[in-house]
Amino acid sequence: MSLSVEIGHRFPGLDLDVAFEAGAGVTALFGPSGAGKSSVVNAIAGLLRPDAGRIALADTVLFDAAQGVHLPAARRRIGYVFQDGRLFPHMRVGANIEYGARFAPGGLDRAEMKRVVALLGLEALLVRRPGTLSGGEKQRVALARAWLSRPRLLLMDEPLAALDEPRKDEIFPYLERLRDVAQVPIVYVSHNLAEVARLADDLVVMQRGQVVLSGRAEAVLSDPKALPLVGIREAGAILPAHVAEHGTDGLSRLTLSGGELLLPGVVAPEGSTIRLRVLAQDVLLSKAAPEGLSSHNVLPVVVLALHRGMGPGVAVQLRAGEDVFLARITQRAATEMGLEPGMTCFAILNATAIPRGSIGGAAGVSPG
Amino acid sequence: MSLSVEIGHRFPGLDLDVAFEAGAGVTALFGPSGAGKSSVVNAIAGLLRPDAGRIALADTVLFDAAQGVHLPAARRRIGYVFQDGRLFPHMRVGANIEYGARFAPGGLDRAEMKRVVALLGLEALLVRRPGTLSGGEKQRVALARAWLSRPRLLLMDEPLAALDEPRKDEIFPYLERLRDVAQVPIVYVSHNLAEVARLADDLVVMQRGQVVLSGRAEAVLSDPKALPLVGIREAGAILPAHVAEHGTDGLSRLTLSGGELLLPGVVAPEGSTIRLRVLAQDVLLSKAAPEGLSSHNVLPVVVLALHRGMGPGVAVQLRAGEDVFLARITQRAATEMGLEPGMTCFAILNATAIPRGSIGGAAGVSPG
Amino acid sequence: AARSDAPVTIFAAASLRGALEAALDGSGIDVRVSYGGSGTMARQLAQGAPAEVVILANVAWMDWLEENGHIAVSTRTDLLGNRLVLVGPRGAADLGELNADTLRERLDAGRLAVGHTEAVPAGIYAREWMQAGGFWDALRPQLAETDNVRAALALVSRGEAPLGVVYASDAQADPGVRVLARIDPDLHTPIVYPMALVTGADNDGARAVLEHLVSKRAGDAFVAHGFSRVGDAP
């Protein structure tokens, strides 16, 4: 099921002009405040009728300006977690959550509801009115509501911004399962690149109403051009890795095209392929193979290129086997080490420096 | 100007029972969704009248249940950035921003207003109505509005959750200036520990309506007990450092009690003292002094203790000079290296791994 | 037409209420009376109102009904008469001769309360009297016209107006007012309350009502309420 979006719309102060394709899986919309992300999502949901363009989900044309087609939002079966919650103030939390299921084919799946309610920690809130909920509680209810409406596509506009890390960590595997098992494509708006990197298969970077970069998340994130867009701290690559073995001490051995890594917290079964996020700033370079180090994650690498930007940093593009990733080090260190394209050296990836949240399972992740 | 809070309040489903002192500077309230953070902030603002307790700001008693004192919110002069925005829908953005100044002594400072508007990127929005703003735009307007009301205390309930990293990076120095130059104490609610670590002098960690940890941010964050509360990825220490010299290549030399570090992006003037955040997961240990490394930031350290939790990780408490901080490594590495309390080894702090956002200036930061 | 065992419906001018009730008391006839303004009731009859007997305070509207064929002409009779009086608040002195000067002197800056001089029968008669007496133009600016006589009476009894022109029947029962002068009936169209059967309502019950109301017993009741029998000296 693929989504194809191509819209033009004029707001006073912003010209929206956006085209992208989103395959199965998660497509992240990323960009600064006011870039037009919510507007795009509104257009997909059917709440904004763009001036021009076409939106199609699989075989269904949702919108076609030229043909005058504009399927009402109620008939699109697209779940939407709004940036501003929008709970029904006159219904208790329980009724809010069950609302969408009345209109969904097959109605409410009680077992699924129980699972989602438990996952989102809503048991104690079911009889409460939305007016008394905290900010994060509201957002969790909104999430449950969209989820249980059994959508064909899920739009999420910064759904986790009000949530704490431990809660996010609990929710991620479920989103991944929704994506992979229920095969529901997700369009995910976020400012948080860690979230994006963990979930996104495709990444669309927007600025001032335009798409400035888009493609597979791995490709976009390891592109040095993305650096100024995503921010220095968040730049990094996504690498595919094969789960070779789960150790008894909780460390898993992963094989990459260029070597092996030991990582904790991998829940994917042995034999599966997962993705690793390697932030540029979490990669250290060493001319000699380091010894007696608290990290086992050392890969021999070839320097492909050095990108000098403004300021004291250098982005070093590296290749390990067939994987390409970035290291961000200081100019001074680059000069002292005499780094040059073609040189070989060693990259130290601090094992615990690869956030657990960045380890996305490709399939069959059992929720933690 | 110090804030003293001691309140008890019963909600159906939550008993709030909170006491803390907040000195000058920023006090962060941190805790999971539904912990009671917004309720505490509401009580300070005067929007919630607790069942019991006492709240005082410097010499002014804002609330005292025993004495029956409850100063109306309008007379407290406490700025409040709400979690849910609460812009006035019938006023243009400009009028929203200027609203508080009408009631403030001295009225509106046009020059300050211009600066804040430019900083928050609101120039083009001034004539717009709040109804048409994007989520992040709304939050920026709310920020400007509270800011320009010339408060004696500023309450910020997740003010930056809807903003992108580059925008946050622009705003931080201004908040720091507000705190340091205008001497406005700030109570800051956030889920984002990077934000908290950057801004907070004091940290109050809440859970289920109770304070579970509180104190100076440095102390709380380097306390291994904080680990499960703040999440593994975000645990770390805050170290004071002296700015010795700004190099011509953008790297600054900082002296700590236990050695020297080279860091980019330090804006504090030479001679001043700043704070560094060192995440436990960004510290590598090496038995021997490493050579030919892309990092200059190697400190000799003494192992104070090893905290084994569940899972494959170990939190190693280290001392460098008089500073105490944590390193998070794998059990396997700890065993292989034979780490024991009292042992000396070397800690590698990846220079670029210390986020720019975590470098807080103690005074006179010139906004970037 | 109503069945003979159903009550007879009478449409009667509102000012007849007390008197008509007394007159019908003990007649043994099952009636129900709908009180209203003469113009309103005439229009309603024209629109097929389910009334069998109609008693108006206004000859003009009865003529109108007759012209439009809504009443049985042969049954039309003038049931009652009345006369106009000038009233003032309790304790006010009698008025001697009625002329522009005495009236204006008594009114001073106050107003003369009357029924609407175009719409309310009592007001129309009052206008005719003032015109015939030659003080219409002088008093006109000082009129306070109301939509029924009772309201005019209330204005006087509340002391809002020093003088009012009302029916003798109304003045009689209000302790708040005093009759200051009786108005010469020759100076206005005779005040009569015409009665008739509504077209198509010629049944025994209705006939019985008609007969009863012109009986001596009913007449006495009307007189007791300040009305006069037509033909009797007022």
Added chain:
Amino acid sequence: MTLGLGEAEWAALTLSLKVSAWAVAISLPPAVAVAWVLARKRFPGKALLSAMVHLPLVLPPVVTGYLLLLTFGTNGFVGRVLADWGIVLAFRWTGAALAAGIMGFPLMVRAIRLAIEAVDPKLEAAAETLGAGRAARFRTVTLPLIAPGILAGVVLGFAKAMGEFGATITFVANIPGETQTLPSAVYAFLQVPGGEAAAIRLVVLAIVVALGAVLVSEWLARRVARRIGQEAPR
């Protein structure tokens, strides 16, 4: 003055209650529909529709009553059609209910329209993304949220119906037991000398009923407000 009520007074009271209840019941659905159209749609002639809705307020009640008589009377063009279906309004309590309903219509529409305008369309949009079609959205989101407006409209409509007089008496006359509502009875009493005491008794009755209705509505309003979260703490 005693409150021991006579038969006629009881009849007037129960009739008034019946008429008012029906007036509200029949005018509520169209009022909601018109309010919705006025609040949510933009179309040419909208102001005209709005003006028409206000007409019963602007026109003197007598005029409204007269127009009703002409339209829904036995000979009126709508009245004739309805009569063929067996529905008779003229001079029946049903007509009184119609008149009262029409007089209260602008009040109900306004209250409900205000409430609809205050509903955040974003909530309806949210319901739409959850699969709710227009009717379901209205039923499950809009309607519960405008409950305070509907309640206010019902109270206004009921109160207006309890007090309506001019249009009612013009359209359906003042027939005891059929169309004589409390205000009509009060009117009749006020038309005769000495009727004040009885009128006051009826007025007190009306006040008691209104007080009861308002008490119930205030209690309901509090419940409704709590239910839709309007009373949530700040």
Added chain:
Amino acid sequence: MTLGLGEAEWAALTLSLKVSAWAVAISLPPAVAVAWVLARKRFPGKALLSAMVHLPLVLPPVVTGYLLLLTFGTNGFVGRVLADWGIVLAFRWTGAALAAGIMGFPLMVRAIRLAIEAVDPKLEAAAETLGAGRAARFRTVTLPLIAPGILAGVVLGFAKAMGEFGATITFVANIPGETQTLPSAVYAFLQVPGGEAAAIRLVVLAIVVALGAVLVSEWLARRVARRIGQEAPR
């Protein structure tokens, strides 16, 4: 039928406009105050206050007019006090404005109260943290946000005042040029056989005025809605 208006008709029209405008003007501030109290306060006797506000709706207009006469008449207990201050209401257009204002009062209170109840108290709380005291908060936040309700109240009150008849004529009678409003004139015409044409002319006039008022109000409502963001896109 011609629309060339006679002098008396012009006078009635302009007077009606003046009376209605003043009626709205004098009753708006107390209506806002009462609406605020009813919407935002809880106190014993609240339902009683609410019931009292509804009284002019429940009582037959004649009764209201009579009560006004008792209270604000020259000899009424309030009227006497006012007279000492040089304010005379009886038989004056000011009295007509008072009567019309009181008859429209419940309508205005309801509309405004609904609007106040729909204002999110969180916005007022936000204003409070910005230093706005109760009065400033009301003026700068609540008042602009309830503008649609105030507008609705004004329209209802104005329309009601244009159509008010019963209480007005009972309280201040029908004095051409002083208290003879359009409805009084219409009433007079309707009471005379053949007066329909003239009545219709006046009714058309009233409709035109109402239409104009509603047109203006709809236009204003759109502006207000846009201003307070009610029309923002979803």
